[in-house]
Amino acid sequence: MRLTRKQAALWLLFAGPIAVFSVWAVVDNAPLYFKTLLNGLTLASLYFLVASGFTLVFGLMRNVNLAHGSLYLLGAYVGWIVGENTGSWLLAVAAGFLSAAVVGLLLQVTIFRFMEGQDLRQTLVTIGISIVLADLMLWGFGGEIYTFDPPKWIYGSTELPLVEKFPTYRLFVLLAAIVIGIGLWSFLAKTRVGMMIRAGVDDKKMLAASGVNVQLVFAVTFAIGAGLAGLAGVVGGTALSISPGEDTRYLLASLVVVIVGGMGSVVGASIGALLIGLAEQFGLAYAPTYSVVFTFVIMFVALAFRPRGIMGKAG
């Protein structure tokens, strides 16, 4: 692929300063740079897990689910209860996925199904639901901070070249996100249901006309999207912690990720998550006061050049 002069100029404009910074940072303090890089990748993995469900639901149903962050927190809390009672972290992950998926499914079947095509009303309803859910969870679990105990085989730290020691669990998160990402991609690209979902994203009416039960496809997608948020709740809660307010944080993260990456595209979500996760961690390490501003600048630049996001389709 040959670059046009304009593309080359754009690359130079954005990649140039980053390359200069990287060279300076590596020369200045290599372990810090690579550790930040790995931390950024870990955070990007978490963001990808949350945002991929969000973008999937939006792409198919045009439903901006602002209760997505609440599903994250719900999955985390339910996972914590299960983990505490059974002592198994893997069961906690499964419980996080299932509980959020069931709640998502219920929301789709009992509420959103009846307001199809009313984008704004759906969004307002999700806002209402997120307020109610957040307060119910605050009621039930209080303001305390909960933490998970990951199993021994991913606990502790690993010796890596360049960064010295790095928590094994974070490497596991990175790996898990890559596996889930590839799994999601092959589910969408190779399976029959995935094909239906993609067809629905492109043209809902045509899919219905060709004899597919669109409501079923919607329900499945919503359950998967919500479930991914719940799963991310347990995985992310183990990497960091769970407390009230995390729902807002991850909602904002998924919003920015999908705005930057392009709505409805899983590949876009991964690109957006990488950009935002890395920007946030490098911001925290090198310019703590302005780390949020970096995120915002990325969003601004993405919108100015590609109003529908990096992988977004026009129209």
Place this chain on the structure above:
Amino acid sequence: MNSAATAAAPGSLARTAGLREAGAESRTVAAPGPAPLWSERIGIRPRHLVVLAAALLYPFIASPFFTYQIGAQSLALGLIALSLTFLGGYGGMVSLAQMTVAGFAGYGVAIFGTSSFAAISLGWPWWLACAVSVLLATVFAAAVGWLSVRTEGIYTIMITLAVGVAFFYLAQQNYTVFNGFQGFSKIGAPELFGIDWKEPVPFYFVALGCALAGYFLVKHLVRAPFGIALQGIRDNPRRMESLGYHVTAHRVAAYAVAGLLAAVGGVLMVWYNGRISPGTINLAQMIAILIVAVLGGMRHPIGAFVGAIVYVLLQNFAIDLFVRERFNLVIGGVFLAIVLFSPDGLLGLWAIVRSRLLQPELSNQKRRQL
């Protein structure tokens, strides 16, 4: 249905209803025949006078608590919500960043004017600080608008949400300009003409004056060519574009107007609270503005104030009636119920009730048509 925009853009059913209202009002203005009374010509009806009289007499009847905590707060909150009503109801752009714009102006007052934190506050005279902050906040709102009108519909809500939360985090993390988590305190309305405008009754009248000015500005704008064109753009941007209207410019201008309203509301808010901190502009507060606007109903500018009164009353008294500290559950539940069952808010409920009481046959007919 005599307005240009209605003729040009039939639009969706729900939206034309909003237009119909504006159209009906402009009909009274342009009605041919014998010269109407001056009061009719500018659209004043008996009910307007009743509300105005009640608003003017209220502080002399009510206790200072009701004047200040309920009355003045509702007016300030209503003014910020009014900016969203204008933007959402007439422009079709639901922005979550209105509280951010208000907070921007509030921070401006604290930074340019005087506050407890003298190291940052520049100590300008209050009128200069207010004017500059309102101006800057309006420019900020226009910039947010320019950013979000590049995309459409449901994207607006997400981008404005992201902008608002980003500003919140900036204010919370930055100590050199925004004084971080602590924010600023000891900010208040000035003393002027021998009156301390911080006192409940004088402050109530300041808030009432601003709210009335905002209300009539919106009432005027939605009947002016700009407002009609804006409603046309809301209903069918493509058609308006082919008619030669500059869609983006109209939308950005709507953001600027809404920004002006929100900024004035923000100055009132910071004077009311006496302090501003990131907590004033966090996500819950941003959403509160949306709740207020939707609760009242976005079809008519008065809805913002109705919503604000209900919200403030709930905030002050609902927690005593129900479980303590469960205000969010109550307000979230009320909001959810309104959105699910009466999308036009309390005004919509009132319209349904009134049409059933006054004209049962007519409303039956309407229902059959629908």
